[in-house]
Amino acid sequence: MRVIVGGVGYRNLRDHSVGVEVADRLEAQTWPDDVVVEDISYNPIAVVQRLEDEPPERRFERAVVVGAVQRDGRRPGTVSTYRWDGKLPGDEEIQRAVTEAVTGVIALDNTLVVARHFGALPDEIVVVEVEPAVHEFGDTFSDTVGHVFDAVCVLVRTLATDDGAVARLPRAPLGGGSLVNVEAS
Amino acid sequence: MCFKNLPIEFDAAGKPYLRAGVADPYTATMTAPRGAPTQLSADKVEELLKRNGFIQEMDFDPVTRVAGALAFHTVADFNARKVLEARSMATLFRGYEVIMVGRDPRDAIYITSRACGVCGGVHSVTSAMAIEMAMGCVPPPLGILVRNLALALEFLYDHPLHLHLLAGPDYSAAMVGPTNPSLLARARSTEAPHAEIHGFRTIGDLMEDLNPLSGKLYLEALHMTRVAREAYVLICGKYPHPQTIVPGGMSSTITLSVMNEMFTRLAQFFDYSKKLVAIWDDLTEFFYTANPAYKQVGSRRAHMIDTGIFDHPDAYDATYANAGAWGDRRWATPGVIVDGELVTTDLHKLNIGIEEFVEHSYYEEWAGRGQRQRFPTDPAGNPLSPYHPWNKVTKPRPQGQNWKEKYTWDTTPRWDRQSMEAGAYARLWNTAVARKLPANSFIESTGTSLKMRLPKGALPEMEIEWHVPEVWNAFERNRGRAYCTAFTALVALNNWMAAMDRLKLGDTRTSTPFEIPQRGEQLGVGFWGAGRGYLTHHLVLDRGAVANYQIVTPSTWNASPTDRWQQPGPYEEAVLNTPLLEETDDPKQFKGIDILRAIRSFDPCMPCTTHIHSDAGVITREVNTCACGVDDDGG
Numbered sequence: 001m002r003v004i005v006g007g008v009g010y011r012n013l014r015d016h017s018v019g020v021e022v023a024d025r026l027e028a029q030t031w032p033d034d035v036v037v038e039d040i041s042y043n044p045i046a047v048v049q050r051l052e053d054e055p056p057e058r059r060f061e062r063a064v065v066v067g068a069v070q071r072d073g074r075r076p077g078t079v080s081t082y083r084w085d086g087k088l089p090g091d092e093e094i095q096r097a098v099t100e101a102v103t104g105v106i107a108l109d110n111t112l113v114v115a116r117h118f119g120a121l122p123d124e125i126v127v128v129e130v131e132p133a134v135h136e137f138g139d140t141f142s143d144t145v146g147h148v149f150d151a152v153c154v155l156v157r158t159l160a161t162d163d164g165a166v167a168r169l170p171r172a173p174l175g176g177g178s179l180v181n182v183e184a185s
Numbered sequence: 186m187c188f189k190n191l192p193i194e195f196d197a198a199g200k201p202y203l204r205a206g207v208a209d210p211y212t213a214t215m216t217a218p219r220g221a222p223t224q225l226s227a228d229k230v231e232e233l234l235k236r237n238g239f240i241q242e243m244d245f246d247p248v249t250r251v252a253g254a255l256a257f258h259t260v261a262d263f264n265a266r267k268v269l270e271a272r273s274m275a276t277l278f279r280g281y282e283v284i285m286v287g288r289d290p291r292d293a294i295y296i297t298s299r300a301c302g303v304c305g306g307v308h309s310v311t312s313a314m315a316i317e318m319a320m321g322c323v324p325p326p327l328g329i330l331v332r333n334l335a336l337a338l339e340f341l342y343d344h345p346l347h348l349h350l351l352a353g354p355d356y357s358a359a360m361v362g363p364t365n366p367s368l369l370a371r372a373r374s375t376e377a378p379h380a381e382i383h384g385f386r387t388i389g390d391l392m393e394d395l396n397p398l399s400g401k402l403y404l405e406a407l408h409m410t411r412v413a414r415e416a417y418v419l420i421c422g423k424y425p426h427p428q429t430i431v432p433g434g435m436s437s438t439i440t441l442s443v444m445n446e447m448f449t450r451l452a453q454f455f456d457y458s459k460k461l462v463a464i465w466d467d468l469t470e471f472f473y474t475a476n477p478a479y480k481q482v483g484s485r486r487a488h489m490i491d492t493g494i495f496d497h498p499d500a501y502d503a504t505y506a507n508a509g510a511w512g513d514r515r516w517a518t519p520g521v522i523v524d525g526e527l528v529t530t531d532l533h534k535l536n537i538g539i540e541e542f543v544e545h546s547y548y549e550e551w552a553g554r555g556q557r558q559r560f561p562t563d564p565a566g567n568p569l570s571p572y573h574p575w576n577k578v579t580k581p582r583p584q585g586q587n588w589k590e591k592y593t594w595d596t597t598p599r600w601d602r603q604s605m606e607a608g609a610y611a612r613l614w615n616t617a618v619a620r621k622l623p624a625n626s627f628i629e630s631t632g633t634s635l636k637m638r639l640p641k642g643a644l645p646e647m648e649i650e651w652h653v654p655e656v657w658n659a660f661e662r663n664r665g666r667a668y669c670t671a672f673t674a675l676v677a678l679n680n681w682m683a684a685m686d687r688l689k690l691g692d693t694r695t696s697t698p699f700e701i702p703q704r705g706e707q708l709g710v711g712f713w714g715a716g717r718g719y720l721t722h723h724l725v726l727d728r729g730a731v732a733n734y735q736i737v738t739p740s741t742w743n744a745s746p747t748d749r750w751q752q753p754g755p756y757e758e759a760v761l762n763t764p765l766l767e768e769t770d771d772p773k774q775f776k777g778i779d780i781l782r783a784i785r786s787f788d789p790c791m792p793c794t795t796h797i798h799s800d801a802g803v804i805t806r807e808v809n810t811c812a813c814g815v816d817d818d819g820g
Contacts, residue, residue, distance in 0.1 A: 043302075043425075049411050095354070095397045096249060102346050102410065103252035103790075104302010104425060117398070 004051075004060045005160045006040035008067035008108045015076075015132030015145040018152065019067030019108065025153050035160050040065075044101040044114035051120040062166070063121055064159045066128040066152065067108035068145075071175050076133030077144035079152055081159070082172040084125040086116055109174055126159050126166055128152065129175070187529050188538060190218045190602040193568060201537060201567045211570045213542065213553065213749060218602045220524075222486075222758060223751035227588040230260050230270045239264040241772050245781065246274075250351045251789040252303055253277070255744065259760060259780060263772045268780065271753060271760035272588060273744045275595035278547070282579040285734035290316045290701060290726055291432065293734065297722065298426045300736065301790060303346070304715045305425040306339045306417070308722070308736070311711035315724040316432040317503040319709030322699040326498035327692055328434025330684040333495045333516070334447070335421050335435070336714075337677035341454050342413035342424075343716030344609065344670040347788045348461060349395065349406035352663055355782045356468055357395035364767045364778045371475055378470070379463035382644065388471045391464060402464070409457055416450035419443050434696035444685055451677055456642035458671035462649050465667035469660040478766055483659025483759040483783030486524055489611035490535065490600050490742065492721060493519030494714035495676050497623055498683070505564045505710065508532040512712065513621050516676045519712065520615035521600055525653070527618045532712055533567055535600070539721075540572035541737065542597040545590070545746040551578035559725075564708050574723035574735035575708060597745045597754065598737050604748070606755040607718035607739035608787065610665030613651055613672060627675040637671050640678075659759070659786035666788070703729040715739055717788045743787045759783045 007023025009016050023039040031037065040047050054060065074080070088094060097113040108129065115121045130152060133142035141149060158165050187195070191211075192204040203210050225233075233240050239262060246256035254277045260270040281300050285293055293312035298305035310332060317323070324332070354360055361369045373389030385391040394400040414424045420437045421427035429437040437443075472479040495516035502511060512519045512532040520530045521538070529535060543550060552558070552571035560575045562568055569575060586592045599605070617635040622628055629636040634652045651668035654661040687693075711722040717739035725733035745754035753761060763783045767775055 043414075045407055045410065046414065091398060098398070098407075099250050099252075099351065102303070102350055102407075104305075106302075 001034060001061045001163070002058060003035045003062045003064065003160050005035065005037040005064045005156060006047075006066070007038075008041050008065060008106065008111050010041065010106055012137060012139050014134050014136055014138040014140065015130070015142050016068045016135060017139075018130045018132070018141065018145055018149065021141075021149065022066050022153055022156055026157060029157070032161065036060075040111065041106050043104070044111040045098070047111055048115050048118045048120040051115065060122045062124040062126065062160075064126045064128065064156055065108060065112060066156050067130070068132040069108050069129040069175070070132060070135075071129070074131045076131050076142070077148050078131040079148055079155065080129045080131070081155065081169060082127055082176065083166065083169045084112065084127050085171045085173055086121075086123070086125060087173055088113060088117055112174065124166065126169065127174075128156055128159065187534050188601045189523075191538060191570070193537065201534070203568045210568075211540075211572065213572070218750060218752060221603065221750065221752040222761070224747050224753050224757065224761070225270055226751070233269065234260060237262075239772070240269065243775065243777055243780070245777060245784075247276070248781065248784055248789070250354065250785060252301070253790060255784075255789050257756070257760070257780070257784060259777075261765060261772075263765070263775070266765040268761050268763055268765070271757040272592055273595070273746060273754055273756040274586070274593045275744055276593075278581055278583070278594050280581075281736060282734050283581070285731045288731050289729070290319065290724065290731055293722070293724070293731065294430050294432075295426070297736065302425055303343060303790060304339060304717075306335060306421060306427045306430065307713060307715040307720055309427050309430040310336060311713040311720050311722045312724075313430050313432045314503070314711035314713060315709040315722045317709070318505055318711070319707035319724055319726045320432060320699050320702060321503065322433040322697055323501070323503045324434030324697055325692070325694040327439060327684060327687045328695040328697070329496050329498040329501055330680045330687065331420055331435050331437060331439055331695055332430075333680040334677055334684065335417060335427065335430075336494065337673050337680065338413050338417040338451070340609070340673045340716040341451075341670065341677070342410050342417065344666050344673070345406040345409045345413075345457070345461070347716075348465070348663060348666055348670075349402045350397075351788070352782075352785045353395045353402065353406070354397040355778060355785060356392060357397065357400060358389065358392040359396045360778060361392055364776055367768060368475055372471060375471060377467045379467050382463035383460045383467070385464075388467060391467065409453070412450050412453050416447045419447050431696055433699045436696055439684070439688065439693060439695055441688060444681065444688065448681060451674065451681065452640075452642065454670065454674040455639045456644045458667075458674050459639055459644050459647050459649070461667040461670050465664045469664045472660060476766065478764050479660065480656045480658055482763050482766070482779050483662065483786050484657060484762045485606070485755060485758040487522055487614075487657040488524065488603055488605050489522040489614060490605040490607055490719050491517070491520055491611035491615050492532070492535065492712040492714055492719050493517050493530075493615070494612065495680065505708070508536075508712065514623065516616075516623060516679070517612040517714065518615045518619040518621045520611075520619060521605070522611065522614055523601075523603065525657070527615060530615065530619050530621065533563070533565060536710065536712075537563060537567045537569055537573070538600045539574065539737070540570045540599055540602070541574060541577055541735075542572060542599065542748055544597065544749045545592055546596045547581060547583050547591050547594050548596065549580035549582045551580060552576065560708070574721065574737060575710075575725060575733070577735050578733070579735070593744070593746045595741060595744045595746060597748045598742050599748060602750070604745070604752050604754055604758065605742055606787070607742045608662060608665070609669035609716060609718055610662055611718050612714065613665055613669055614653060616672075617651065617653055623679075625679050627678060628672065635668070635672065637668070637675055639671055639675070659782045662786035701729050702726065706732070715790070717790055738790065740787075740790045744789060756784055756787060756789070759787070
């Protein structure tokens with residue numbers, strides 16, 4: 001099974017950089033031939049075009065996408081993971097997502113919605129969300145997110161390579177995953 | 186006479202000076218600019234709202250399909266179908282000026298690029314030019330040519346994006362159907378005059394394919410952004426934040442292979458431009474014929490300002506002293522247009538006429554009341570206002586919205602105290618009228634038009650001609666942007682050919698070494714342009730560090746609020762002149778499509794305008810501010 005692991009986020013934005021930091025860490029590791037790790041923190045339309053460039057016989061069958069996302073009612077440092085059910089919002093919201101995409105907004109949910117709408121994502125989409133504690137310039141995580149970072153990297157690696165672990169995840173709408181107990185480092 | 190409002194006159198040699206006998210020449214309480222339209226006072230609007238049920242508020246928060254965070258407040262008379270009050274609100278704080286202070290100036294190239302996710306590269310180049318001027322560092326010819334190419338490619342990303350992803354849906358069947366069903370019916374039975382070029386038999390067919398998400402034109406524009414981006418990264422490394430812009434040129438290695446790869450992508454825009462022009466000509470003429478009132482949508486005085494762009498390697502020397510001369514040799518001529526007349530192409534006159542006010546903006550005043558003016562003149566000895574960017578100090582002061590006082594994070598730039606508009610079309614207008622284009626085989630400036638010869642592709646070679654419009658409105662902005670795509674592609678072609686000539690001579694140098702001066706004070710300004718038009722970065726260096734950094738973008742001009750003379754900003758003025766042409770009598774059913782057409786025709790870019798930073802953190806996407814219900818006590 002060909003798998004793409006994608007990190008989404010801004011660099012130098014403290015906790016909001018967690019997606020790209022995970023991608024950087026994992027990219028340096030050794031992987032099976034059928035797993036590709038990339039920083040996909042760029043215009044989601046360009047992400048669509050990058051995924052569409054894969055030849056038909058080599059299209060990815062699973063995407064594991066990781067990034068920081070602020071969701072109401074979730075404690076900072078919370079890690080949430082799920083298999084996205086792929087259900088898209090209404091056309092107006094998709095248009096808004098495309099507008100954000102082409103005008104430079106980088107966000108995990110935006111990337112997923114745009115890539116899904118244009119049919120670029122595989123059927124199996126695993127999402128790993130980290131609830132950020134701070135939203136400011138800087139190249140270090142908050143203590144809260146820093147404590148879970150290593151465990152998030154292990155989790156993402158597992159979800160990229162362990163079919164059983166993925167099968168045990170709930171299928172959920174965007175933002176609706178289950179919380180994961182990760183061992184703080 | 187260049188200046189009508191500022192007391193600036195010129196001696197026999199053309200040197201500007203302040204008129205004698207004016208005690209306080211730049212006092213902001215001077216008489217209102219002559220002939221300017223004004224907003225109704227907030228008190229008067231409030232009274233009308235209380236008295237008349239058919240006068241109602243209509244708010245757009247956020248305005249969608251624009252880059253970044255813009256909110257817009259209107260009060261409309263639904264009987265007369267006109268707008269009585271229009272307020273433009275940039276809802277996020279601009280902070281890049283604050284971030285830059287105290288830094289190494291080279292940081293500006295990378296930091297200011299982050300002001301925008303569409304056009305980061307234009308900020309990088311503009312900051313590199315400001316630093317070049319402060320240091321006296323001139324790029325080599327190939328560096329100038331490749332820089333021109335990079336920016337042209339950035340515009341070729343930007344223009345299709347705006348035309349068919351952001352503004353285009355306003356003219357799509359999906360939008361026109363619900364708001365103006367009879368217009369859509371008429372479109373379906375109206376043959377498109379340029380069907381052989383764009384391939385749509387009727388205007389209705391064309392409208393169908395402007396539909397967002399599914400229309401062929403929408404999807405094709407997404408594809409063309411890729412083509413431009415691929416060409417751009419060949420010389421800039423990354424998009425939208427280039428890695429190869431340096432003071433003194435470019436750090437890219439330019440080879441024949443790079444040039445050839447770039448050309449295969451650039452060439453795709455020759456045919457695409459032919460289609461764009463045909464589409465926007467047909468759409469515009471259809472709306473005008475169907476209802477001449479559409480000529481009033483987004484209309485305003487033709488007051489425009491543009492810094493010009495695309496330098497000639499034989500002219501650009503990075504000095505302020507010679508800015509008038511090298512500005513005149515640009516492929517897009519700098520200039521100021523007042524009431525449709527070109528009043529200057531001189532970058533000095535353009536620069537000394539600029540002032541930035543904050544009466545209705547969330548900033549504290551920095552000038553007046555006996556405060557020392559840091560630079561009474563520019564480096565050439567021309568008079569400068571205390572409100573000029575070189576003298577400006579950014580002092581943010583958040584507070585509640587209040588139409589009588591402050592309601593936006595945008596400032597109020599004015600030229601000769603007049604509300605000027607920026608845009609790709611200003612680039613066309615100046616260049617068409619000034620007749621200063623470098624000699625070339627593809628573009629001709631006639632004094633009233635620009636003739637452009639687009640090379641053969643899948644479509645045959647074609648000559649198109651953009652005429653200075655008789656009316657200035659939303660449709661002409663979009664039509665101008667379509668023609669500007671062709672203009673940009675041909676400027677790129679000219680620069681590509683010149684760059685190939687340099688390579689054939691074995692001249693591969695793209696940058697000049699430089700050192701940041703560690704002593705004394707230096708001034709610099711980057712006069713450049715974004716896809717959306719005018720862009721300046723004003724820099725003050727003090728002992729090697731940034732002492733002041735001021736950015737004025739196209740949307741700083743266009744989104745500016747009403748000024749102290751009650752003169753509305755360009756968005757506001759355009760909306761005030763916009764008739765409500767939707768086919769409904771029920772105010773609750775109004776979608777405000779004509780107002781939105783007016784606003785979107787400017788191609789708003791709010792991240793550039795406000796630069797996305799707040800004391801509470803960094804803002805990376807737009808927010809809803811709830812402009813509705815703002816009241817006069819700042820609540």
